[in-house]
Amino acid sequence: MAMSDKVGEEDFAQILAQVRRFVREDVVPRENEIMAADRMPDDLRAAAAGMGLFGYAIPGEWGGLGLDLRQDVELAMEFGYTTLALRSMFGTNNGIAGQVLVNFGTDEQKKQWLERIASGEVVASFALTEPGAGSSPAGLRTRARRDGDEWVLDGQKRFITNAPVADLFIAFARTREPAGKDPGIAVFLVPADTPGVSVGPKDAKMGQEGAWTADVHFDSVRVPAAALVGGSEEVGYRAAMTSLARGRVHIAALAVGSAQRALDESVAYAAANTQAGVPVGNHQLVQAMLADQYTGVAAGRALVRDAAIAYDSGADRRVAPSAAKLYCTEMAGRVADLAVQIHGGTGYMREVPVERIYREVRLLRLYEGTSEIQRLIIGGSLVKSSTAAGR
Template sequence: MIRDPYKLEQLLAEVRQFIKEECIPCEREVDQADEIPSHIVARMRSLGLFGHSIPEAYGGGGLTSEELCLVNMEVSQAATAFRARFGGNTGIASESLVVDGTEEQKQHYLPRLASGEITGCFALTEPGAGSDATALKTTAVRRGGDYVLNGLKCYITNAPIADLFTVFARTDPESRGAHGISAFLIEKGTSGLAVSLPYRKMGQHGSPVGEVILTDCSVPASSIVGEMENQGFRTAMKALNKQRINLAALCIGPAIRLLDEMVSRAASRQQFGQNIAEFQMIQQMIAQSNIEIHAARALLMETARKRDAGADVTMEASMCKFFASEMCGRVADRAVQVFGGGGYIADNAAELFYRDVRLFRLYEGTSQIHLINIAKRTMATAHEPSGS
């Protein structure tokens, strides 16, 4: 749902200018230094990028799903590290609070997340709990009015620089599966909470990812999101459902950028006395990429509008994430092919994005997990009564 087309177009134009004039020119610098310059982060704050999906009542932009998709397709046309810097705050790191937080928790944290004063992270994954997130072993034991947490989280985006950690731990030791898990809000500096140095990664340099280590970390019971014990996995799934729509948009943006790069390269590169754009197999790769981008965008926008209308889009969100992430990988591969040997050399967008977008098929649910979930829901729906 687009609430005010004129205001949205102004926002998109402002974001587009920031990405084109300030982010894209320093992509290689960020890739090499593995850090986003502080003046770029300051501009992100001034533009309100940290709070786009946080409700207006708490200092955010309150963007609808459809509006957020359009913005995300713009911001992701620069190297993925730029969006990752503010993406947690306006996505997965704030959504648990938005959907299930108490009013006191929302008032305390959401305005600070929206302004970029603090950086949030979402600590769910563990060494033995990835695709099977319910297998987590981090424990939270009640001791009087507090809980004591012990465990290890891994592959957590922004963990090395985070100020607020949404940590998922098992509060019911007798339970198995999704039941008995609670979500805790833990601030940086809390005794027993530590983070690792950032991992050295294949791509997405400039987006720090690391481990969260909990050693007898004591927090008050009021730290539980919504003060609802044993409901944390439900909270996580609510946050991930929306984030999968966001991520689909974040896969489409890089594909759009790569298509532009392919067209530019094909128009300027000559072989056999003519531009390679004249070769039909180059044209085929460009055409296939453009078709798939349009298909992904159509699926995404339909799903976003359905979500804004209040429909359950759990299966469609999985479809969006699966199709867009796989599509983006194919487009990135074609871009390297169009660039030829130059596409393997670290001085162009094809090489940079080829490394960056590979992660899309892994996080927020691997492609294989999404296929399983889509199949289950498809078969379940097939047996529902007509008209249900």
């Protein structure tokens, strides 16, 4: 498979090897430290920035590595192998937030922000989800109204990744009433230090310690007209959907990485531990669980790579991302559950990797579009294309 023109196969192989070494040698040994402190250590953040991880999916002209989605998913499978707090540090810069600017920003907006996002100097946060609008932005209540040369934003966002440390919010707001296919949503660049922007306390979550989320409030927040992404109100919804579709393939790859780690931990435990004097892995029912784990991971990896190729070529940027996200995140949940079962009581203990993985992967079925939303996208698209073909 030919890699992107920007980063050749040989160069990418070196990047991938470096990331794998960093994840397994530097981050994995510190997972319990990260979990206990609920934060990523500064030295690991600095190391990730030094490797270019805050901008690996941002084009080279803006100081990033310029990886395409096929390359992105290979890295994501490595990131998923350890605490998901690692990927969370730079995930929004490369993904849903950064891609809005890469694909829809004006030249001025790109000049102002992208280099600093790629270096990690600026943490960009994707402010879409609200108390009444999650996987589907149609229910958005945050409003933006024009006032002379400025826009004024009012509303509340919820579960916003990296909000407590964000320097820039890519904020979605309704500027007009929906009409036909126009949902009336625009996107704004809102620096975190803008008067009227406030971030709530860090959310206490089931898992993913060290990956911070919080509410964000916009109270009569004034931004200049130049803060409107793409210089157009119509760009917003398209920007959200495009970024989410790409992000879904990335999350699917992350799920594969987590499932691979759960499988590896299960195999190691089954081979090294005994029950009544017999290695756990000698029991056929345990072997059956390992077989189901392995098959799920292998299928997920193939599906993710396939979806990334379809996305990069433009062949499918709707159904394939949703199918990959749906299957891989559900699969990771099953694999993690089996991993706890294989470990027995040990698997339910804190500081045992499969216990953390079991909690962490549960969120993957919820964000960037729940499994239910993915099913609606897939099913609806199949019926629509069949109806169109029959005309």
